[in-house]
Amino acid sequence: MLESTKIVEVKNLVKNYGSFCAVKNVSFDVYEGDVFGFLGPNGAGKSTTIRTILSLIKATSGHIKIFDKELNTNRNSILSKIGCIVEKPDFYKFLSAEKNLEVFARISGANVSKTKIHELIEFVGLKGREKDRINGFSHGMKQRLGIAQTLIHNPDLIILDEPTTGLDPQGIIDIRNLILQLKNKQHKTVILSSHILSEIELIANRMIIINKGETVVQGSVSELLNAQDLIVSFTVNDVEQAKQILAESRFTKDINSFSTSSILFHTSHEHIAQINKLLCANNILVNAIETKRKLEDYFLKLIAN
Ligand code: ADP
Secondary structure (H helix, E strand, C coil), X not given: CCCCCEEEEEEEEEEEXXXXXXXXXXXXXXXXXXXXXXXXXXXXXXXXXXXXXXXXXXXXXXXXXXXCEECCCCHHHHHCCEEEECCXXXXXXXXXXXXXXXXXXXXXXXXXXXXXXXXXXXXXXXXXXXXXXXXXXXXXXXXXXXXXHHCCCCCCXXXXXXXXXCCCHHHHHHHHHHHHHHHHCCCCXXXXXXXXXXXXXXXXXXXXXXXXCEEEEEEEHXXXXXXXXXXXXXXXXXXXXXXXXXXXXXXXXXEEEECCCEEEEEECHHHHHHHHHHHXXXXXXXXXXXXXXXXXXXXXXXXXX
8 A cells, every 4th residue: 555645754853941851752754634633631742842843943853854845944835835723813803704814815925815715714614704803703713713714825734733722512523523624625634732532533543642742652543542452340249259250260360450349450342241241140240341441541641640
């Protein structure tokens, strides 16, 4: 199978703020058509990496290539093909959505027709509101208009730093659907940062998880999350008796720990039903079975710390 084109190549990126190392040797590639999830708890180094890619700050060391060109020596031509939201998008709040986009089009220097502006407004679901002033817009509407703004100069790569922060559930769904349309209908490559694994899982095909500036894991989202390793908790009426039964079974090696009411296994999907069957056949009442994927559990612990 042909490998698709590399759009972003980050190699051994390091960023120090004085003596503090915010990004430690991070490397990743983003391919054409990817929705690439950039995941990590607050303070992990996501924004720092994104700002470096956008040339807003300078890397301490490492290499960044975008569209197969060195960022350091081709800054302007590269940035002209990138659309981004790195902070809350800012608008002229007493102007309408349409006028705002017209102003941004002029600033970008791109030759943008009225038709294109109306198409963008429709794309982000603001048709009918284009003549309204921004100061009456909800946070979600502003984020969607921000996405229209990033598209004004028809960039190939879109970078969105935590675009769903502060949105209500419907706002989150709207942005998620827009990102999927960017990929599927507009064939854009998207880098999306988030501290919510489930959010990335729903839209990204590849991802990297970073923590304290270091790479934890990276690869295909489905492969990373649907790995066989599960953390399964069986809540039972008699842990002591269950322990004895399990000790004589082949599942003894899957047991991780016990509490007063439950047994925790590191096991695979296939074993869940079999463990349940064994316990039930020996008159143990299984009150609940909870499963978590190992990576999900690990990430939740990172966030909680
Ligand atoms: P994230 O986007 O994952 O929340 P950041 O990249 O914003 O993380 O921050 C990574 C680390 O770098 C944090 O510990 C943060 O406090 C620190 N940091 C970010 N910007 C600066 C700065 N300008 N000066 C010093 N430290 C910074």
